[in-house]
Amino acid sequence: MASNRKEFWSRLQHSAEVLVASRDAEQLLGVRDGFRRYLDGLGRDPALAVRQAPAGPEPSSAWTHVETTLTAARREAERLRAATEDRAAFCVGTGEGLESLEIDGSSHDFVLCWVVIATDIGTAAGGSGPIEIPERFTQTLDVDGPVKVPGTRRRGGIIGSLTGGLASRREAFSLASFHALCSLFYGLVEPQRGPRRWPV
Numbered sequence: 001m002a003s004n005r006k007e008f009w010s011r012l013q014h015s016a017e018v019l020v021a022s023r024d025a026e027q028l029l030g031v032r033d034g035f036r037r038y039l040d041g042l043g044r045d046p047a048l049a050v051r052q053a054p055a056g057p058e059p060s061s062a063w064t065h066v067e068t069t070l071t072a073a074r075r076e077a078e079r080l081r082a083a084t085e086d087r088a089a090f091c092v093g094t095g096e097g098l099e100s101l102e103i104d105g106s107s108h109d110f111v112l113c114w115v116v117i118a119t120d121i122g123t124a125a126g127g128s129g130p131i132e133i134p135e136r137f138t139q140t141l142d143v144d145g146p147v148k149v150p151g152t153r154r155r156g157g158i159i160g161s162l163t164g165g166l167a168s169r170r171e172a173f174s175l176a177s178f179h180a181l182c183s184l185f186y187g188l189v190e191p192q193r194g195p196r197r198w199p200v
C-alpha cells in the first residue's frame with residue numbers, strides 16, 4: 001500500500017486521471033469542474049483528464065434517501081477502483097437523492113447531489129447544498145391528486161426547475177466533487193501561493 005500511495009503522489013505532480021462511473025454528461029462535467037476548482041485553489045495545474053468509466057446498473061429511482069444514495073455511490077467508486085489497473089486514478093461514484101427531515105412535527109424534503117471519491121490515499125464523500133422541495137409538491141392534494149415536482153433533465157432537472165434555471169445539476173455535482181476533495185486532502189495539502197510539490 002505504501003508504494004501505491006507514493007505512486008499516487010508522484011503521478012499527481014503532473015497529471016490527474018479521474019474515472020467517473022456515470023453516463024450522465026452533467027455529472028461528468030460537474031466532476032471535472034469540481035476538480036478544476038480545487039486544483040486551481042491549491043495553485044496546482046496538473047493535466048486533468050476526466051473519463052467516463054463503465055457504470056453499474058442504473059438506479060431504479062433518483063428519489064432514494066441519502067443513506068441509500070451514498071451507499072450506492074461508494075460501492076460504485078470502490079468497484080471502479082478495484083477494477084482499474086491505473087492505481088493512481090481518482091475513482092468517482094455519483095448519486096442524487098432525497099433527505100427528509102422532521103422539523104417541528106412536519107416532514108421537509110431536500111434534494112442533494114453526492115460524489116464519492118476512492119483513491120489509494122483514502123475515500124471521501126461530498127454533497128451539494130440541499131434545496132428544499134416546496135411542501136405543496138410533496139403532499140397529496142384532495143382535488144387534483146399528487147403533484148409531481150416539475151423538472152426534466154433537458155431543462156436542468158429538479159435543481160434547474162426549483163432555482164428557476166439559476167443553478168444546474170452540473171453546478172451541484174461540481175460543488176459535491178469540490179467538497180469531497182476538500183475532505184480527501186484535508187491535513188495533507190493546503191491552499192497556498194506559489195508552486196509546491198505534492199507530498200511523496
